[in-house]
Amino acid sequence: MLTYTGIENPLAVGAYSIERNSVVLQRYRYLHESLFRMAAGQLPNRENWDLRLGICRHIYEDAEAAQALRKRIPELRTSSNLLGREPDPRLTLMMEELVHAESDLEWAVAVYEVIRPAMLEAYREHQRFTQQIVDQPTIRLLKHAIADLEEQVAWGAELIADLRSYQDTGAEAAFAHHIRGLLESAGGVSGGGERSPEMPRRLRSHVAYAIPLRSRRDSRRMGGTTWARTGMDNLADDAVLRRLVMMMRVRQEEMTACDLIAGVIYSQQHMPWDFYYDLARHIWDEARHAMFGQAALEADGYDWIGRPQYTSDYDVNAEKIPAAQYAWLSIGIEEGAMITQAKKKEYEFCRNEAKHPLMEQFQDYDWADEIVHANLGRKWSPELMGEELVFVREVAKKELEHFWAEVSKAQRERTQ
Ligand SMILES: [Fe+2]
C-alpha cells in the first residue's frame, strides 16, 4: 500500500489509550526482565546442553526486548522512574515460583508452553488492535519481540519433545498448571483477562531460591563434571593438532563462564538496568563461544559430549561475592587475555599453523568479543566492588591465584 507509508487500517480507532498502553507495556517489560533474571538463577541447575544454550540466547533476547520497552514507555507520559516497578503482585508471585523449577522439564514447560506463548498471543493482539499510526513505534518493537517469541516457542516445543524422550516426566504438568493459574489470576499477560478476587497461593517460594554451589551437566548424555581440562583422548602425536583440538574443547567448555555470569546476574541485586543489559549480552557471547567449540569439534568428527565437562569457572568461584566473581572473569581472565595477547595468538595459531579456516574464523570473532568483555569488566567491576579499578585488579589477581591453585590440584589428582 502506497498511502500512509504502507500502514494498513489507518482510519480505525485503536483499543489503547496512552494510559492503557503504558500499563500494558510495563507488564511486558516486567515479564522480559523477570524471565531473564529467573533464567539466570536457573542456569547453574539445568542439565541439558541445548536447554543451557537456549537459556543464554533467550536471556539476551529478553534483555533486548526490555531495552526497547524501556525506551518506549517514557514516551507515553510515564516517568522513567517507574521503569523498575513491579506492575502486578500476581505476576511477581508467578516469577518467584517459576525460579523454583526443579527439573529441565519443569522449567521448559512453564516457560515455553505457558508464559512465552501467552506473551506471543498478547503481543499479536496489541499489534493488531492498537491505532496503527499513533502507536507505530510500539508496533515496530513488538514486531521484533514477536519474531523472537515465535522462534523461542517453536524451539521450546522441540526441546520439550527431546527432554521427554529421556528425562523423568510427570511432575512438570502440575508445575505448568500452577504457573498457568498464576498468570490467569493476573488477568493474563496484558492484565485484561478475567480475574478472580481469590488470590493465588505460594507453593514453593516460602524459602528463597538458592543457586547451587556446583553447576550441573546432563550425566545421562555427558561425561561427569570436572575441575581439570581433559581435552580429547587418543589424538595423534602432533603438537599442532593437540593444541588445536584443546582450543576447540576450551571454547566448548566456556559454558562454565555462562554459569558464572548467570550467578552474578541472579545474585547481584539493585544495579542499574544497563548492568543487567550488558551482562545479558556477555552471557550470550560466552554461550556462542561454547558453540564455536561445539561446531569445530563436530565439524572434525570429535565426540565431545561424552567427555567430562569442565565446570571450574562457576564451581571454584561459587562461594565468592558477585563482585569478586565478575572481577575474576572480566578483569582477571578477560582483561588478562588482552594484556598477554592470548586471544590474538590463538587466532594467529589457527590461521598460520593449524590452517583451520573454521577455527580461524571463530577465534577472529572470539578475540573481538573478548575486547568487549574486558571493557565491560573495566566499566562494571569497580562499581560492583565500590573500589577503583587499580584495587579491583588486585582483587582479581588474588582470586586468580586461588582459582589456579584449586584447578592445579584437580589436575594433579586426575593424572595421579
Ligand atoms: Fe569467551
Ligand SMILES: [Fe+2]
Ligand atoms: Fe568473554
